[in-house]
Amino acid sequence: MGHCIHTTGLNYFFSKKEQVLHDIHLHVPEGSIYGFLGPNGAGKTTTLRLLLGLLRQQSGDIHIFGQPFEPNRQSILGRIGSLIESPSLYSHLTARENLMIWQKVYQCPKNRIEAVLRLTGIADTGEKKTGQFSLGMKQRLGIAVALLHAPRLLILDEPTNGLDPGGIVEMRELLRQINQESGITIVISSHLLSEIEKLVTDVGIIHRGKMQFEGPLDELMRVRRSHSSLVIETGAPDKALALAQQTCGEARLINGKINLPHQDKTTIAALNHQFVMADIPVYQITGKEDDLESIFMQMTATTPTQNPLL
């Protein structure tokens, strides 16, 4: 499978002292929905701006649609729709007039205007100036602008900003739909993994300007599974701990509960049997899966060399 976006060795300095991006390698598969994750200030927006040519490239290579970006700037940009940071709207004009401005530039069919208005659910704003739109309506129009010319690649920087829960679900459905129907590649940045975990097929995680992880969502899930654990609550923690350590080797007492690494079913049954035989009351046995959020936190809380996951 080809890569829709492929970068090597992107570095970026806003000033001599402040290096914001370190050697960013991105590989966005064709047709994927790629979640670009990182906490505030990680460098997501800076990276996306570089991809779109909004910042002057200082080092490294950017290939989009298999072509180097700079020499093919116009033909590449013609096939990208983008929403960076905040929707770009002319506040003294209506939604339709705003779209007309971009329609003229892209020279796409006029009926696309109504189509994207309906798609994003703001077809009935009529004569209302976008300056009077609510945050969520602005965001929707921003997405409509990005979709207007039926791009092959969509780059969305935190597009769910300001959307209500219903809006977030709608947006997720919309993106999934256009991805499946027309095979368009979508890059979507976020600082909340939970928000896009149900949507994306691939993930890149950036922290302090360095890539911490890149790969299919499955791979991230495998990492998560290897970090799941077993929690047992008993009436005699110390006695139980000794038994658990005997059986499974590694076991710790946290908040009076026994924590074990991932175990198979027979081991769990055996352990439970031992407890019962030793007259230890067992109140609860639960499997605790580290959710993606905490994996994400672990990855971004430490530097790569100390990172236990990598």
Add this chain to the structure above:
Amino acid sequence: MIHSIQSEWLKTRRSLASWLVVIGGLFIPLIFLYDRLRHFSTMAENNAKPGIWTYYFKQCWQYMSILLLPLGIILTVSLITQIEYRNNTWKQVHTTPQRLSTIFLAKLVVILTMLLQFFLIFNGGIWLIVALPSVFGTVDYPSAPIPLDTFGEFNHRFLVGSLPIVGLQYLLSLHFRNFMVPLGVGLAIFVATIIGLNWEYGYLIPYSYLSYFFMNNTQHLLDQGINIYYCALGYFAVFTGLAWLSYRYQRSKN
């Protein structure tokens, strides 16, 4: 290119700048029209005078060329580029498949078109001062013909005299996100112009040509081999060139 201009033109729809052009163009003529109607009794007599057109043309342009037009251009050019800064839309403009030069020129064309629009409205306004009362049949339409050649020549020079202001204001307002900078610098040069009119090198000030053209006293400069018509065009070329370079090599495209 034509599509880029259409797109830029759409952005000015209902904008403050587009209102400024209309209001600025009609403001002075309306005052004179009001003044005429107030002195209704002398109107018929005045309309019979051969110099009636020239009289109002000069009266209107006096305030316009020295005072209002420079200020109006300073404001309008800032407002036009401010549309992108204020709405945070440069980033979207710069991710469209347009050459930077196309974007730069399309905006400049829109500004120059607005300037032309203003000239048309203002001249139309001057015509209305004299002609409107006769439309209602109260007085006869002036018998004297409109001296189109002279008016054309003046308009032509005023247009050229406006260009250096357009050029420098475009440079400043493209470069600085904060619109106080182009406004402040523009006003400073404007004040310098007014003070500098009595100074022998006043013609070096790029905003001074509208005044020189109005006062029509450039003979002594011509005698020294200085043609301010070409000075104005030269300044415009230099400012526009610099504006392009500063725009082209801006580090961040916002």
